[in-house]
Amino acid sequence: xxxxxxxxxxxxxxxxxxxxxxxxxxxxxxxxxxxxxxxxxxxxxxxxxxxxxxxxxxxxxxxxxxxxxxxxxxxxxxxxxxxxxxxxxxxxxxxxxxxxxxxxxxxxxxxxxxx
Amino acid sequence: xxxxxxxxxxxxxxxxxxxxxxxxxxxxxxxxxxxxxxxxxxxxxxxxxxxxxxxxxxxxxxxxxxxxxxxxxxxxxxxxxxxxxxxxxxxxxxxxxxxxxxxxxxxxx
Numbered sequence: 001x002x003x004x005x006x007x008x009x010x011x012x013x014x015x016x017x018x019x020x021x022x023x024x025x026x027x028x029x030x031x032x033x034x035x036x037x038x039x040x041x042x043x044x045x046x047x048x049x050x051x052x053x054x055x056x057x058x059x060x061x062x063x064x065x066x067x068x069x070x071x072x073x074x075x076x077x078x079x080x081x082x083x084x085x086x087x088x089x090x091x092x093x094x095x096x097x098x099x100x101x102x103x104x105x106x107x108x109x110x111x112x113x114x115x
Numbered sequence: 116x117x118x119x120x121x122x123x124x125x126x127x128x129x130x131x132x133x134x135x136x137x138x139x140x141x142x143x144x145x146x147x148x149x150x151x152x153x154x155x156x157x158x159x160x161x162x163x164x165x166x167x168x169x170x171x172x173x174x175x176x177x178x179x180x181x182x183x184x185x186x187x188x189x190x191x192x193x194x195x196x197x198x199x200x201x202x203x204x205x206x207x208x209x210x211x212x213x214x215x216x217x218x219x220x221x222x223x224x
Contacts, residue, residue, distance in 0.1 A: 031210070043217070045212065102147040
């Protein structure tokens with residue numbers, strides 16, 4: 001398996017532009033998580049899905065952020081409009097959670113820079 | 116509100132020494148306590164994990180010690196190597212992981 005795939009790996013955009021980050025989870029995994037990582041705040045959970053349904057989006061910082069999971073193999077995180085304080089590394093992770101396993105597999109991340 | 120507190124923020128250890136990183140959590144409903152390792156430019160990867168029904172788990176040079184009554188757990192890296200230099204995150208969860216802020220470990224030759 002190729003692991004969790006994220007695209008793009010790097011994104012540089014200007015303030016006010018729409019940004020879409022993409023994630024392909026590991027096949028067969030039923031949980032998908034979006035995290036944001038910054039030096040100041042560390043790794044923050046933004047939202048997670050179970051079987052394509054959003055379960056907890058309390059970590060989404062503002063209405064400018066939205067996430068979708070139209071099917072089991074694809075998810076997007078959209079920021080519209082983007083702001084310089086959104087600059088961070090965004091990680092997607094997937095998991096097959098069971099009684100003996102909670103391991104999350106992380107993608108390589110998307111480094112977002114908003115100018 | 117930080118549900119998992121991690122210390123120290125950074126750590127320098129000589130090759131062959133013991134690296135110790137500590138974490139404390141608040142929510143007694145948490146039932147899974149992993150440690151993740153992250154190298155620059157990469158996503159975090161699971162290193163070792165423990166559930167609250169045991170007090171210690173060892174995998175090679177890596178050991179988790181767990182104190183349920185104190186709501187604390189720690190990672191011990193024995194015989195630390197330069198290749199262990201990375202950022203280490205503790206976490207606690209039911210389903211979603213609550214991460215500590217990370218410890219940057221540097222193992223000097």
